[in-house]
Amino acid sequence: MSTTNSLTVEELGSAAQRDRRKRILDATYELASDGGFDAVQMRAVADRAEVALGTLYRYFPSKIHLLVSALAREFDRNEAMLKEMGPIPGGTAAERVIYIMKRTTRGLQGDPKLTEALTRAFMFADSSVAAEIHTVGMSLTTMLTHAMHSGQPTEHTEPTAEDIAIARVIGDVWLSALMAWVTGRSTAAETGAHLETAVGLLLRD
Amino acid sequence: MSTTNSLTVEELGSAAQRDRRKRILDATYELASDGGFDAVQMRAVADRAEVALGTLYRYFPSKIHLLVSALAREFDRNEAMLKEMGPIPGGTAAERVIYIMKRTTRGLQGDPKLTEALTRAFMFADSSVAAEIHTVGMSLTTMLTHAMHSGQPTEHTEPTAEDIAIARVIGDVWLSALMAWVTGRSTAAETGAHLETAVGLLLRD
DNA sequence: GGTCAATCTAGAACGTGTTCCTATGATGGA
DNA sequence: TCCATCATAGGAACACGTTCTAGATTGACC
Numbered sequence: 386m387s388t389t390n391s392l393t394v395e396e397l398g399s400a401a402q403r404d405r406r407k408r409i410l411d412a413t414y415e416l417a418s419d420g421g422f423d424a425v426q427m428r429a430v431a432d433r434a435e436v437a438l439g440t441l442y443r444y445f446p447s448k449i450h451l452l453v454s455a456l457a458r459e460f461d462r463n464e465a466m467l468k469e470m471g472p473i474p475g476g477t478a479a480e481r482v483i484y485i486m487k488r489t490t491r492g493l494q495g496d497p498k499l500t501e502a503l504t505r506a507f508m509f510a511d512s513s514v515a516a517e518i519h520t521v522g523m524s525l526t527t528m529l530t531h532a533m534h535s536g537q538p539t540e541h542t543e544p545t546a547e548d549i550a551i552a553r554v555i556g557d558v559w560l561s562a563l564m565a566w567v568t569g570r571s572t573a574a575e576t577g578a579h580l581e582t583a584v585g586l587l588l589r590d
Numbered sequence: 591m592s593t594t595n596s597l598t599v600e601e602l603g604s605a606a607q608r609d610r611r612k613r614i615l616d617a618t619y620e621l622a623s624d625g626g627f628d629a630v631q632m633r634a635v636a637d638r639a640e641v642a643l644g645t646l647y648r649y650f651p652s653k654i655h656l657l658v659s660a661l662a663r664e665f666d667r668n669e670a671m672l673k674e675m676g677p678i679p680g681g682t683a684a685e686r687v688i689y690i691m692k693r694t695t696r697g698l699q700g701d702p703k704l705t706e707a708l709t710r711a712f713m714f715a716d717s718s719v720a721a722e723i724h725t726v727g728m729s730l731t732t733m734l735t736h737a738m739h740s741g742q743p744t745e746h747t748e749p750t751a752e753d754i755a756i757a758r759v760i761g762d763v764w765l766s767a768l769m770a771w772v773t774g775r776s777t778a779a780e781t782g783a784h785l786e787t788a789v790g791l792l793l794r795d
Numbered sequence: 796g797g798t799c800a801a802t803c804t805a806g807a808a809c810g811t812g813t814t815c816c817t818a819t820g821a822t823g824g825a
Numbered sequence: 826t827c828c829a830t831c832a833t834a835g836g837a838a839c840a841c842g843t844t845c846t847a848g849a850t851t852g853a854c855c
Contacts (some may be wrong), residue, residue, distance in 0.1 A: 401831090402823095437834040439815085449633035449811065453804060508713040512774030519775070552788045555790075558759055569717030572725070582755045583762075587791055604852090607802090632842060642804040644845085653842065 406444055408434040413455045419500035425452060425502055446513070452506030453517040459503070460524040461490065467528065472536035479588035485532040486559060486580055493563070494573050504567045507560075525559075526552045532586070549588050558583040611649055613639040618660045622707035630657060630707055644786035651718070657711030658722040664708070665729040672733065684793040688735040691764060691785055698768070699778050706772045713769060718745065722728045732762075738793070756792050763788040 398406070412433035416425045427448055431441045445451040464529050467485070475481035493500040510518055529552035530544035544552070565571040571579075603611070617740035621630045633651055636646040650656040672690070680686035696706040715723055734757035735749035749757070768782050770776040776784075 399822095405833095410756075423811095426810095437837080438813090440833055443811070443832075446813095451654045505714070509710070509771070510773060515773070515775045535762055547791075550784075551791060552762055553784065553787045554759070554791060557763045563764035564713070567722075568715060579755075579758065583759045585760060586752075586756060606851090610803095628841095631840095637830090643806085645803055647843070648802080651843095 387432060391437050402445055404419065405434070405436055405440070408467055409436065409441060409444055409451070410458060412498070416566070417455065418499040419450070420497055421498035422452075422505045427451075428536055433483040449506050450514055450517065451561055452503055453514050453521070456503040456507060457517050457520050457524075460521050463492070467531075473532050473572050477588070478533040479584050481532040482529060482555065482588060483581055483584050485528060486584070489528075489575060490559075490563070490573075490577065490580070494566070497567075500563070501567045504560075504563050510562060522556065525556045529555055542552075555580075555584060607634050610639070610641055610645070614646060614649055614656070615660050615663060616640065618656055619704070622657070622660065623701055623704040626703040627657075627707040627710040629703070631632070631655075633723055654715050655719055655722065656728070657708055658719050660707040662714060662722050662725050662729075665726050669729055669733065672736075674675075678737050683738040683794070686737045686740055686787050687734060687760065687793060688786055688789050690733060691760070691789070692782060693766075694733075695782065695785070696770070696776075699771070702772075705768070709768050709772045711766075727761065730761045734760055759792060760785075760789060 409430060412430045413425055416433065427441060427449065428438060430451070431438045434441070436444075441451075445454060473481045473484055477482050493514055507518065507521070526549060530548045533540070533548055533552075534540045534544070559580060562571070564578040566573060566576040613633060615633045617629055621634055621638065630653065632646060633643060635656070636643045639646070641649075646656075650659060659765070662666060678686045678689055680689050712723065712726070727744060731754060735753045738753055738757075739745045739749070767776070767781045771781040
């Protein structure tokens with residue numbers, strides 16, 4: 386269980402295992418991006434990743450785990466990108482938060498099928514996926530509190546309890562709005578407007 | 591398509607059809623209450639309701655429709671109960687809203703499996719269930735705006751756009767919190783606390 | 796009562812997530 | 826080098842949502 390590697394933080398395991406894991410997540414990503422939740426069929430993922438079905442299940446114990454893990458990877462990448470971006474534009478916390486949300490939302494809406502697949506999985510997850518879900522939640526909260534203080538004197542202080550509470554509420558609204566959009570119950574414009582209203586209500590400086 | 595009936599507003603159809611519909615929803619309710627989402631198996635529902643599988647699908651085109659319809663019926667009943675209850679206790683809008691939310695949440699948490707089944711279905715619904723979802727959403731929004739104004743001079747005026755926006759945000763938070771609770775990712779206490787915080791942030795009179 | 800259309804029953808059949816089994820490698824220790 | 830262990834491939838098998846088919850039943854209208 387350890388030969389010449391342990392380079393990345395990603396996951397433990399041999400290079401071959403890390404490679405399989407990556408191939409599986411890539412295949413998931415492609416299928417989801419192509420045809421959404423329904424197109425991510427376990428046999429299809431296994432085929433495309435060139436692993437056996439049993440191996441796929443050994444790496445990810447369910448379709449939901451698989452998709453939520455893919456989502457977590459996306460969030461990680463998104464977070465890394467944001468870090469490189471420097472200070473977030475906007476004169477008030479509300480403006481900066483809205484900027485970030487719109488940016489992220491636009492990214493998601495640019496790949497609707499993928500977003501549908503990931504959001505669905507997120508919503509359907511049970512406690513066995515709690516760890517992955519928590520990762521995503523923390524990622525989102527961090528992103529939001531960061532936006533609130535970005536470029537401010539308070540930038541490098543810990544977010545207050547109220548900051549975190551507000552971030553969580555915004556996260557909830559965002560998830561609901563995304564859900565409504567993904568399921569075709571509201572348009573992209575409505576989603577954006579609702580989000581903006583919510584941020585306005587919560588962050589009246 | 592009309593002999594001696596058309597008594598209730600419930601649904602169109604003969605008495606036998608209304609009866610079947612009720613038996614199906616009752617069976618759904620019982621199975622959900624017993625074993626949650628997974629226990630609501632279409633064959634089991636059909637058996638318990640004493641209808642054929644094909645008939646079940648004729649009444650409800652999918653498991654999700656079935657569960658969301660059951661949820662809508664519960665919300666109707668809840669709304670009727672609230673109407674009979676008279677003015678909602680609490681000196682501020684926030685207090686009244688929290689009162690209502692806690693009351694409803696407590697009701698749901700008293701039957702965790704049922705709540706799990708209904709919430710899951712709600713989250714998994716796509717646009718083909720939009721109508722039912724919209725019903726539930728309106729029901730919730732109405733309940734909340736009503737609570738905000740209950741016993742106030744403004745009681746019988748239309749809720750403002752801001753009222754509705756706030757109600758929607760609270761609804762979003764509630765759904766997320768319920769989701770987290772249902773999937774075992776947070777406790778009942780945490781759910782309540784988060785909700786209370788959110789209401790406090792949104793309704794600082 | 797007789798007829799027709801709609802509805803219902805019973806159950807087979809199909810698709811996809813999940814589990815399980817066996818044979819075949821890969822790996823690491825003696 | 827040889828052995829013990831464990832991961833993988835390949836694919837059958839199973840569970841449950843959904844669809845489909847064939848025949849019985851019902852109810853409206855003559």
